[in-house]
Amino acid sequence: MYNLLPFRFERLKDKEILVNEVGDFLIVPTTTVKRIVDKEIKKDEELYKDLTTWYFICEKSIPELIDLLAARLRTKKAFLNNFTALHIFVLTLRCNQNCIYCQATSRECRESAYDMTQEVMVTAIDLMFKSPSPSLTMEFQGGEPSLMPRLLLFAIETAEQKNEEHLKQITYVLCTNSINLTDEILNICIQYRVLISTSLDGFEALHNHNRGKSDSYSHVVNGINKARTVLGFDRISALMTASEESLKYPKEIINSYLENGFHSIFLRALNPYGLATKYSDWSEYYDQFIDFYREALDHIIDLNKSGIFFVEEFSALILRKILTPFSIGFVDLQSPSGIINSVIVYNYDGYVYASDESRMLAEHGDYTFRLGHVSDHYDSLFYGEKAQKIGLIWANETIAGCSDCAFVTYCGADPVRNYSTQGDMYGFRPTSSFCKKHKQIIQHLFSLIIERKDEVLPIFKRWINSSAG
Template identity: 55%
Template sequence: MSRKFKPYTAFSPNSSEPYFLLPFKFHRISENREVLVNEVGDFLICDKGTVQQVVERTLDSESELYQDLIARFFISEKQVPDLIDVYATRYRTKKAFLDHFTGLHIFVITLRCNHSCHYCQVSRKTETQGAFDMCYSDIDRSIDLMLMSPSPDITMEFQGGEPLLAFDKVKYAIERTIELNEQCQKNINFVICTNLTPITEEMLEYCKERNVLLSMSLDGPAFIHDSNRPKTGTPSYDMVVDGLRRSREVVPEDNISALMTTTHLSLEHPRAIIDNYLENGFNHIFLRAISPYGFALKNAKKNIYEAEKYLEFYKEGLDYILELNRQGTFFIEDYASIVLKKILTPFTPGFVDLQSPAGIINGVVVYNYDGYVYASDESRMLAENKDFTFRLGKITDSYQDIFYGEKAQWIAESWAVESLAGCSDCGLQAYCGADPVRNYATQRDIEGHRPTSTHCIKNKGIIEHLLKLIDDKEAGNEAIFRSWINNNPYN
């Protein structure tokens, strides 16, 4: 027996109906509660069965729920709502990250590194292998491409390897960018992603002078950090903490951030990791899941775990952070803050992993040490394993060919959740994003298969949990969440 589509007339406006349905989706977040989400991310968490009442038009027009549905553009008493222009403006605001195109430009300045992290996502090289540094002519051309971006706000991020091992080239790139920007007049932020162990006073003074941000790696207490990130076979935690201390003595506090990676060992210690960040003077943490690339896949025992295990770790960590906030310690979980900005505000957080169309190319591009351009950081990680699926072209190619060429157009066919199977009708779509590179890396399919996608399981689990916490009015979670978004301590 086959199920046929209803005729067009079944969807035609009927003037006898009490109200018209506007586009929205829905999702069951618990046994007795469901959430309705419209095209701009407005939501209503209601009792089970509310969606059925809305669709069957059995709502009491005098009820508060009815008025909420009208006010939040779920239903309308007119075929075209009076405030449709306001609704359209809000939709444009949600997609504003597309206005200026690529804003994050990553320079893989070297593959040399002084660590042997077992989850490293690239084929690291020893400190003496200068052949794996970006050459000066490629730096020049990459900067030219970066400044061709129509975005008025540019982040120039240096990665590796360990970029401080090629600090002369980092300085060269920054100085040349500053010189050329006198004509372009863009707002440019400089970021160095580093383990901090090679940092010197000279480097710190330069970072202070040029207002360079330092993004360091810190996986938690020494027993976790040293296991995850040995420095050529020796412990590195004490060296990292010393580098952090020396950095804070020179550069502004706000110019230093930390990033952790969740390994198999980390899963059992969310509270210890959070406490370690507090002990080291941080008021936020990104409880980041491991990326399925490079050496992370080769060390499966240490790095590979079920998405459900990560969600248990994440929820325990988030609950502990909420507890800290209620006790008067202002502390933010960064990933939750990013998702919450999509849920609780009309704005987009600009986080490339949760965008639709996807952040690759639209938000980020990578200029690799080898003279090629990749669609994202994860794309060049695949390339280190000889998979060049997401290579956009050579640094010497034209801007048009790199950013709008055949490869970019092919990727664009699968980068919008609004048109992907399993995403297009998902009730949490407005808060998620497309990730063609991860789909390909984990499922060998650029579009991906949602029922078995770890990316989907992880994000759906986190979003559901956040909505449940918002729905718990007695706990006062929403007030804490809004304090994170505003970066203003909860009272």
């Protein structure tokens, strides 16, 4: 007779997906869960061996296995080991574009009241160095941070100088729309090996539509090509955001990325912040996004089958969680949540927020996730009352709906999203758009693994190996 170890399950197609406490899965025929729980699995069945090997059942007493499972769990949660690694600096709210879904509540180019001062920057950098993480990422955002070349240089030089004492590994990332990649900006990028993360929403007409400018695409593509020539081809990556208009063009968007020399795309849904709240009918948007995502993924799989290596990055992140024992650094798919644990935001005005989305709420007058000011003590910001309050509900494993969901190990927690869409940080999974999107994407990936295993698994494995997570 065997003992049961903790696992969860989901019925999909004519199968049951069993997932154990550390994310190992088995795909079995329906009614298997009942047989396992009724202890009807016979020792000579192949399934018995699988269930034992993957910690779904055990013959020995449970305590002997606890240490092994604990080691696996520590590996899965390794992103927590070093605390906050990603530090976002909002250099300015000013912007030179007019995106229809703007989440950052950008301001006109001339409004210098929305720029970060050098004093705020220095204090924020001091806070960053208090993080125990040996690796730090300094990410410069806006508005449009390339409008602030002097502050950008000042920030990096200050960090470099302070790092002579701290000896951390620092990565610099400039999040820019690439419209204003001047020689001054690119020289800073060359000197300090700054990575560029830009946004490209697809082909020319669509990109221009989403930017609210008729000439944005040509400027962005020129900017990308200039940056590639000066910095190196792989120093610039792009993100797309799917507006309602974008959802009509899954294949065309992928093709435009290929035409522009990219070998991957991150299919990113709109988040209900900033201007995006005004422009979208959310109840329909997420259903349509899932259809868009499925069609785009099918097209990407076809491209890979034809010999063109091309990765969908969001799928690759989830697949890394499904198919490997390792953790990933992507803050939206972490539990405990990525906010504070992995990311912190220093706003242009010196206030510190739990995440990028938190400061966007603040721009609309809601300061729920404002942790304090850069002049406050590190402990009161990172371990203070607000952080502790959020910490009570930031792990999927402890909240209703998620705690018994088969996909809990593959998913993430987002109290900010719960708050902004459902009115409280705890959230309610049956009506959560975040849950709906994640569950349907994970289900779709499993459906592909069930129905087209031989065709898709080799492609998925190549994606995982190509990305660091």
